Amino acid sequence: MRFRTVRTDDGATRAEVRLGGEWYATTADDVGALVAGPGWRSAASFTKPIPEPTAAVGSAPVVTTPRKIICCGHNYRAHIVEMGRPEPEFPTLFAKFADTLTAWNADMVLPGPAESVMLDWEAELAIVVGAVLRHADRETARAGIAGYAVANDFSVRSWQRRTPQWLQGKAFDATTPLGPELVTADEIDPADGLRITCRVNGIEEQTGSTDDLVFDPATLLTYISEFTTLRPGDVVLTGTPGGVGIAAEPPRFLRAGDVVETEIEGIGLLRNRITEHEPSRSAYGW
Amino acid sequence: MRFRTVRTDDGATRAEVRLGGEWYATTADDVGALVAGPGWRSAASFTKPIPEPTAAVGSAPVVTTPRKIICCGHNYRAHIVEMGRPEPEFPTLFAKFADTLTAWNADMVLPGPAESVMLDWEAELAIVVGAVLRHADRETARAGIAGYAVANDFSVRSWQRRTPQWLQGKAFDATTPLGPELVTADEIDPADGLRITCRVNGIEEQTGSTDDLVFDPATLLTYISEFTTLRPGDVVLTGTPGGVGIAAEPPRFLRAGDVVETEIEGIGLLRNRITEHEPSRSAYGW
Numbered sequence: 001m002r003f004r005t006v007r008t009d010d011g012a013t014r015a016e017v018r019l020g021g022e023w024y025a026t027t028a029d030d031v032g033a034l035v036a037g038p039g040w041r042s043a044a045s046f047t048k049p050i051p052e053p054t055a056a057v058g059s060a061p062v063v064t065t066p067r068k069i070i071c072c073g074h075n076y077r078a079h080i081v082e083m084g085r086p087e088p089e090f091p092t093l094f095a096k097f098a099d100t101l102t103a104w105n106a107d108m109v110l111p112g113p114a115e116s117v118m119l120d121w122e123a124e125l126a127i128v129v130g131a132v133l134r135h136a137d138r139e140t141a142r143a144g145i146a147g148y149a150v151a152n153d154f155s156v157r158s159w160q161r162r163t164p165q166w167l168q169g170k171a172f173d174a175t176t177p178l179g180p181e182l183v184t185a186d187e188i189d190p191a192d193g194l195r196i197t198c199r200v201n202g203i204e205e206q207t208g209s210t211d212d213l214v215f216d217p218a219t220l221l222t223y224i225s226e227f228t229t230l231r232p233g234d235v236v237l238t239g240t241p242g243g244v245g246i247a248a249e250p251p252r253f254l255r256a257g258d259v260v261e262t263e264i265e266g267i268g269l270l271r272n273r274i275t276e277h278e279p280s281r282s283a284y285g286w
Numbered sequence: 287m288r289f290r291t292v293r294t295d296d297g298a299t300r301a302e303v304r305l306g307g308e309w310y311a312t313t314a315d316d317v318g319a320l321v322a323g324p325g326w327r328s329a330a331s332f333t334k335p336i337p338e339p340t341a342a343v344g345s346a347p348v349v350t351t352p353r354k355i356i357c358c359g360h361n362y363r364a365h366i367v368e369m370g371r372p373e374p375e376f377p378t379l380f381a382k383f384a385d386t387l388t389a390w391n392a393d394m395v396l397p398g399p400a401e402s403v404m405l406d407w408e409a410e411l412a413i414v415v416g417a418v419l420r421h422a423d424r425e426t427a428r429a430g431i432a433g434y435a436v437a438n439d440f441s442v443r444s445w446q447r448r449t450p451q452w453l454q455g456k457a458f459d460a461t462t463p464l465g466p467e468l469v470t471a472d473e474i475d476p477a478d479g480l481r482i483t484c485r486v487n488g489i490e491e492q493t494g495s496t497d498d499l500v501f502d503p504a505t506l507l508t509y510i511s512e513f514t515t516l517r518p519g520d521v522v523l524t525g526t527p528g529g530v531g532i533a534a535e536p537p538r539f540l541r542a543g544d545v546v547e548t549e550i551e552g553i554g555l556l557r558n559r560i561t562e563h564e565p566s567r568s569a570y571g572w
Contacts, residue, residue, distance in 0.1 A: 068383055073451070092449040095381035095457075097354055099514055111513070134459075159513065163378040165359070165452060171381075172513045173420075227397070227445065227458045228385055 001043060003147075003182045005030040007058035007103075014054075017046045018181070022053040031182050032063035032233025035130045035146040041184070059103035061178040062149050063128055068234040069096040070224055071124075071153060071170070075239025077212045082242050091215045091223055096153075096237075100171050104179030104270045108154060110256060110277040111172050118157035119254040119274065122240035123198035123206050123262045125190055126151040127217045128182055133230040141221035144230070147184040148217075150270050151237050152177050152198070152262040157246050157253070178235065180268045188266050190217060195265040196241060201258055208241025210264065215239075287329060289433075289468045291316040293344035293389075302340060303332045304467070310337040317468050318349035318519025321416045321432040327470070345389035347464040348435050349414055354520040355382040356510055357410075357439060357456070361525025363498045368528050377501045377509055382439075382523075386457050390465030390556045394440060396542060396563040397458050404443035405540040405560065408526035409484035409492050409548045411476055412437040413503050414468050419516040427507035430516070433470040434503075436556050437523050438463050438484070438548040443532050443539070464521065466554045474552050476503060481551040482527060487544055494527025496550065501525075 002018040003026075015028040024046055028034035039045035073092040074080060080087060102108070110117055130146025153176055160169020188194070190210035198206035215223065220236055230236075245252040254260065254274045262270040288304040289312075301314040310332055314320035325331035359378040360366060366373060388394070396403055416432025439462055446455020474480070476496035484492035501509070506522055516522075531538040540546065540560045548556040 067385075070453070088449070090448040090454075092451050093453045094451045095383070095453055097381070097514060099353075156513070162376040163374070164450060165378050165380045167356070167379045167381055168376075168510075168513055173515055224454075227442070227454055228383060229459055 001184045001187065003031045003034060003062070004180060005060040005062050005064060006054075006056035007060045009057045013060045013064055016054060016056070019043060019046060023056070024051040025054045030060065030062075030064040031128065032066055035128065036232035059105050059179070061101035061103055062180070062182050063178065063233050063235055064101065065098045066233050066235045067231060068228070069098070069100065069237070071096060071237040072215060072220055072239045075213050075215055076208050076241040077214055078208060079242035080214070087214055091220060093224070094166050094170060096171050096176060099173045100176045101178050102174040102176060104150070104177050104268070106174065106177055106272060107275045108175060108260070108272045109275050111156060112277050114253065114255045114277070116158055117253070117277075118246070120155045120157050120245040121198050121200065121205065121254065121260055121262070122153040122155055122244055123196050124151045124153050124237045124240050125194075125196060125210050125264055126178055127221070127236040127238065129221070129230045129234040129236070130232050132232070133221055133225040136222055136225040138218045138222055141225065142218040144221060145185045145217055146232065147182040148188060148190065148267055149179055149182050150262055150264045150268050152260065152270055152272065153237055153240060177262070177270045177272050179270060183267050194267065197263050198243065199261040199263075200254070205245070206241050206243035212241070213238060287470045287473065289317045289320060289348070290466060291346040291348050291350060292340075292342035293346045295343045299346045299350055302342070305329060305332060308339040309342070311340045316346065316350040317414065318352055321414065322518035345391050345465070347387035347389055348466070348468050349464065349519050349521055350387065351384045352519050352521045353517060354514070355384070355386065355523070357382060357523040358501060358506055358525045361499050361501055362494050362527040363500055364494060365528035366500065373500055377506060379510070380452050380456060382457050382462060385459045386462045387464050388460040388462060390436070390463050390554070392460065392463055392558060393561045394461060394546070394558045395561050397442060398563050400539065400541045400563070402444055403539070403563075404532070406441045406443050406531040407484050407486065407491065407540065407546050407548070408439040408441055408530055409482050410437045410439050410523045410526050411480075411482060411496050411550055412464055413507070413522040413524065415507065415516045415520040415522070416518050418518070419507055419511040422508055422511040424504045424508055427511065428504040430507060431471045431503055432518065433468040434474060434476065434553055435465055435468050436548055436550045436554050438546065438556055438558065439523055439526060463548070463556045463558050465556060469553050480553065483549050484529065485547040486540070491531070492527050492529035498527070499524060
């Protein structure tokens with residue numbers, strides 16, 4: 001099945017389910033709340049009584065308020081080899097906040113002048129957790145995956161490099177589009193090798209395959225659940241393949257007017273336009 | 287004023303306020319919810335009608351479910367000088383989760399055998415945010431501080447050192463006691479130089495003064511609010527002074543039976559006993 005979260009005309013959000021080629025409303029506020037409740041694994045839950053097809057008013061991150069967003073760096077094998085690094089023994093993990101998320105088609109407002117911000121792209125496969133996981137073994141972790149979505153871990157490199165810890169460059173409000181839909185884990189498997197790409201103004205900058213992960217989704221959830229509890233609606237980002245702007249020679253960064261398309265075969269496409277820094281605007285909100 | 291969060295006999299939590307030497311119930315679930323509502327800055331809010339003194343059933347972190355916990359490393363000037371490091375230009379920031387928090391008197395269950403875990407102490411001054419802060423200037427940030435509490439950023443060094451990012455060593459569930467109380471910012475000012483100490487089995491291991499911070503509370507909130515929105519109940523930890531176990535020669539780490547006391551003059555005292563690893567126990571929950 002496929003789920004999405006839309007913004008409604010009263011300013012709230014609502015989870016929807018795709019059935020028979022049409023989107024139907026659910027009673028959940030977002031896909032995170034949906035997968036925290038009962039019945040979401042069965043299409044039958046959404047057809048009695050049959051809801052009306054709905055027209056979305058606006059877009060929202062597929063999960064709007066996860067308690068945890070945990071991201072893995074250095075995870076595509078081909079990119080690690082290309083950079084001459086050894087294969088890592090442990091996943092490199094960092095966190096984002098719910099405020100960091102934005103919609104699949106949201107404009108990405110530069111948080112400062114483009115040349116000083118150094119805004120870069122990072123196409124990523126996102127896992128949405130569908131069960132409580134603590135000290136989970138691989139099988140439990142695998143069964144606890146609700147599904148997959150596309151993310152772009154847009155990174156403010158100038159801030160990321162200020163200190164050894166990356167948080168401040170990775171957690172600017174509304175800089176991680178997450179969507180457009182959640183594809184449930186029974187329908188798609190990253191181990192089958194889904195093509196992941198990032199295009200900037202139509203030019204392919206990143207490409208990789210989701211079967212090239214050093215730490216695959218079940219391994220990541222198993223590892224994370226050793227130190228913290230994962231819950232339905234939590235989000236794990238799995239790293240980015242080669243081709244980021246900062247690794248180019250010379251480095252290339254995003255400017256106002258650029259359009260970034262992030263796509264994973266069989267899951268979906270994010271399309272985000274970079275817009276000018278607005279010194280007077282509060283940058284918060286999606 | 288002073289606020290605390292207690293666990294009630296129905297398994298929920300409740301914020302309380304200290305008035306005239308006695309603790310009184312409030313209608314808020316925790317101090318985070320309390321400072322997100324109106325009226326908490328005035329004692330008069332809690333005396334009409336006069337509530338009954340209450341007996342706490344159990345302890346809880348002073349804020350139980352912050353949306354954001356942001357921590358600063360390398361922030362005590364004396365410790366930086368002692369280590370021969372230059373004074374940092376920017377704060378080194380990383381995140382924790384609400385699940386990382388625990389009560390001021392909670393047992394700290396070793397997440398594995400003591401010798402492989404390398405559990406270390408880090409006494410810290412905690413800021414609880416009391417306003418929405420985004421692109422805040424110093425004065426706004428200062429006025430947006432609800433108050434201060436004591437924290438210990440217990441760190442699992444073996445995991446922290448696995449990768450360049452510290453998250454996995456800093457975010458083990460229930461390893462950051464936060465409390466015992468929130469002292470409001472009108473009653474105490476870290477710039478006055480409050481003595482901060484950490485004692486292990488009665489022996490002083492860390493000592494410092496809260497006027498020795500490279501990045502003081504208002505500066506940290508100003509800086510953080512440049513990339514993300516801070517909200518009432520969010521928590522910022524301000525770093526630890528010299529004397530952590532990993533810096534000792536030879537390094538010293540915590541073992542079952544150790545008692546760690548973390549104290550800040552005028553704010554309060556945490557007392558946490560280290561207990562044996564329980565392989566069969568889910569480590570989650572305070």
